[in-house]
Amino acid sequence: MAVPQDILREISRLREQLDEHNYRYYTLDRPVISDQEYDRLFDRLSTLEQQYPEALTPDSPTQRVGAPPLAIFATVAHSQRMMSLSKTMTREELLEFEERLKRFINDESVRITYTAEPKFDGLAVELIYKDGVLIRGLTRGDGARGEDVTANLRTVRTIPLRLRGNDPPPVLEVRGEVLIGKRDFEALNRQRAQTGEELYANPRNTAAGAVRQLDSKITASRPLAFFAYGVGRYTKVELSGQKQTLEYLRGCGFRITPHLRVCKTLDDVFAFYDSLLAVRDMEDFEMDGIVVKVDDYALQRRLGEVSRSPRWAIAWKFPAVEATTIIEDIIPQVGRTGVITPVAVLKPVRVGGVEVSRASLHNEDEINNKDIRIGDAVVVRRAGDVIPEVVKPILERRTGQEKKYSFPQVCPVCGSHVERAPGEAHHRCTGLSCPAQLKERITHFAAKGRMDIDGLGAKYVEQLVDLGLVRDPADLYSLDTDKLMRLERMGPKLAENLLAAIDKSRRPELAKLLTALGIPGIGEHLAEVLAATFGSLDGIMAADLETLQNTPEIGPVGAANIIGFFAEANNRKVLEKLEKGGVEFPSMEAAASEGEWSGKTFVLTGGLTSMPRSEAKKLIAARGGRVSGSVSPKTDYVIAGIDPGAKFEKAQKLGITIWDEQEFLVRIGAHHD
Numbered sequence: 001m002a003v004p005q006d007i008l009r010e011i012s013r014l015r016e017q018l019d020e021h022n023y024r025y026y027t028l029d030r031p032v033i034s035d036q037e038y039d040r041l042f043d044r045l046s047t048l049e050q051q052y053p054e055a056l057t058p059d060s061p062t063q064r065v066g067a068p069p070l071a072i073f074a075t076v077a078h079s080q081r082m083m084s085l086s087k088t089m090t091r092e093e094l095l096e097f098e099e100r101l102k103r104f105i106n107d108e109s110v111r112i113t114y115t116a117e118p119k120f121d122g123l124a125v126e127l128i129y130k131d132g133v134l135i136r137g138l139t140r141g142d143g144a145r146g147e148d149v150t151a152n153l154r155t156v157r158t159i160p161l162r163l164r165g166n167d168p169p170p171v172l173e174v175r176g177e178v179l180i181g182k183r184d185f186e187a188l189n190r191q192r193a194q195t196g197e198e199l200y201a202n203p204r205n206t207a208a209g210a211v212r213q214l215d216s217k218i219t220a221s222r223p224l225a226f227f228a229y230g231v232g233r234y235t236k237v238e239l240s241g242q243k244q245t246l247e248y249l250r251g252c253g254f255r256i257t258p259h260l261r262v263c264k265t266l267d268d269v270f271a272f273y274d275s276l277l278a279v280r281d282m283e284d285f286e287m288d289g290i291v292v293k294v295d296d297y298a299l300q301r302r303l304g305e306v307s308r309s310p311r312w313a314i315a316w317k318f319p320a321v322e323a324t325t326i327i328e329d330i331i332p333q334v335g336r337t338g339v340i341t342p343v344a345v346l347k348p349v350r351v352g353g354v355e356v357s358r359a360s361l362h363n364e365d366e367i368n369n370k371d372i373r374i375g376d377a378v379v380v381r382r383a384g385d386v387i388p389e390v391v392k393p394i395l396e397r398r399t400g401q402e403k404k405y406s407f408p409q410v411c412p413v414c415g416s417h418v419e420r421a422p423g424e425a426h427h428r429c430t431g432l433s434c435p436a437q438l439k440e441r442i443t444h445f446a447a448k449g450r451m452d453i454d455g456l457g458a459k460y461v462e463q464l465v466d467l468g469l470v471r472d473p474a475d476l477y478s479l480d481t482d483k484l485m486r487l488e489r490m491g492p493k494l495a496e497n498l499l500a501a502i503d504k505s506r507r508p509e510l511a512k513l514l515t516a517l518g519i520p521g522i523g524e525h526l527a528e529v530l531a532a533t534f535g536s537l538d539g540i541m542a543a544d545l546e547t548l549q550n551t552p553e554i555g556p557v558g559a560a561n562i563i564g565f566f567a568e569a570n571n572r573k574v575l576e577k578l579e580k581g582g583v584e585f586p587s588m589e590a591a592a593s594e595g596e597w598s599g600k601t602f603v604l605t606g607g608l609t610s611m612p613r614s615e616a617k618k619l620i621a622a623r624g625g626r627v628s629g630s631v632s633p634k635t636d637y638v639i640a641g642i643d644p645g646a647k648f649e650k651a652q653k654l655g656i657t658i659w660d661e662q663e664f665l666v667r668i669g670a671h672h673d
């Protein structure tokens, strides 16, 4: 059956739209439609393709997932060998590199221009496009032949199935690196910890493993990204050098590094190396050095290669993020949620330019699976700002003197019984009033990047808890000079400073407040996501499970943690106490959902008879409105229930529109009974 013209047109329009949105979402990180709208377009295309299988093409956005598992990968020859890079660790070797180039070129009039870019730490692959359509993806393999991992690479969202632009070349081979971002990697491991699966050692191996999966559905479930850094064979395009090639590839829809520097001299290269090393930890993608290339392709061809490495390029490595050392002891550490983490005490060692003497061992299974023992020589790894980790023991160095670690039966701090719930990876202290938890929670709350209470370090927190002056974070806001003066090493001046710092923390940023609360799994980044999405604490508390789950990056586990945290009566009590203690719960311009009340701010005061307050907040949020905790000139409506308080009076003074409960019910268009 021939496919009707209008259907073909609709299919092609849908594909174009989906490609465009995919590109905006994954490659540019600037989506312009909601996930729901995307799903709607996707579902429509799937339906049409099922109805008219003749119209199906391999470059359709529906074809990223779904290839049947393979028994083995075919190997395919690269049309041009994928070379490796010669490496250096020092500036001197870079000077020698330049000397070699000059000697080889042997022409004073030639000015060498370099491009410098990050050396990505992932897996090299080649993507082959014929007439703009991705037809094959290969691993580097031995450089001459690679494995055909086409089905797997199709699942990577930043790999275009079809090149952007109207005039694709007949042949274009794109080379680059498949990676997993640090944030995605940590989320993946958090998820695996929760389901009791073995944790991945590092992003690189995880990315490489995912690309070499025989079942592409597994690959599809890994958060892989692709960065293009060069080309193999190409026809009917003019590419003159590295910089221009990367710009061309960007135009074709690829992600390229944001750190590309054109260098006229080696001094420029040195400066680039230093600047990249300085931001290395902050970057989401792991880099293990920089790659310096002669920019001009004509000059590259003249220089040629030696022993499978180009003469025109060199990799200058950063200090390694892995090192070997000895585990001197393993100690249990009680965290603020009662989770007991085994921590390795290491013989101090420098890793990635920082001295490391502790590393997390995560949990009992981790120790058993990796077979880590006290006295072992181990590989430790420090990546970015994450806590150093023990990757594996070096079994060849075992002497027989190493000791297996057994988990404590009682909490090392309060002596309560330690429990490991079925299906849980962690041991927990069951002591409700375990001071370790409390101290950790308070220290976490007050720390930099959270409530930022300057000067309130672990030493003072310890005493405040031991003296019974602080039983929850909110108690910090009822401290006074008398109470503080009971602490050791405290004087009137210090107390005054500390009280000033506490006072200053009464107006926190929303994301910092959220981080400070210590909702399980909600660190700095996700707190920022929540703050930007919901705009206020009330907004987050009013969100239901589904809304939270659909919030980018939050996911089902995070959503459940958030709901659970705010459902806990003790936590709500602490929040009320914080507010009473003068902490202002901030609200910011949220990316509120569209609705009749978009951009309007509501304040609730007094008791409602027809529904719980949380329900009212949800109803307001569902209409795009925002609920704030306090009345200000920016408030649009105050909803006053029974016995309204000071907020009511303030609203009257400010001349803000006040609705009673009846009016509110009429406005939401539904009589609740």
Ligand code: IVH
Pocket: 082, 083, 084, 085, 086, 117, 118, 119, 120, 121, 122, 123, 124, 140, 177, 229, 230, 291, 309, 310, 313, 315
């Ligand atoms: S250029 C002959 N550029 O390094 C040129 N390679 O040892 C080689 N790599 O297998 C490729 N980042 O996996 C190039 N910006 C970059 C790179 C890069 C990482 C890897 C690539 C390659 C290995 C070469």
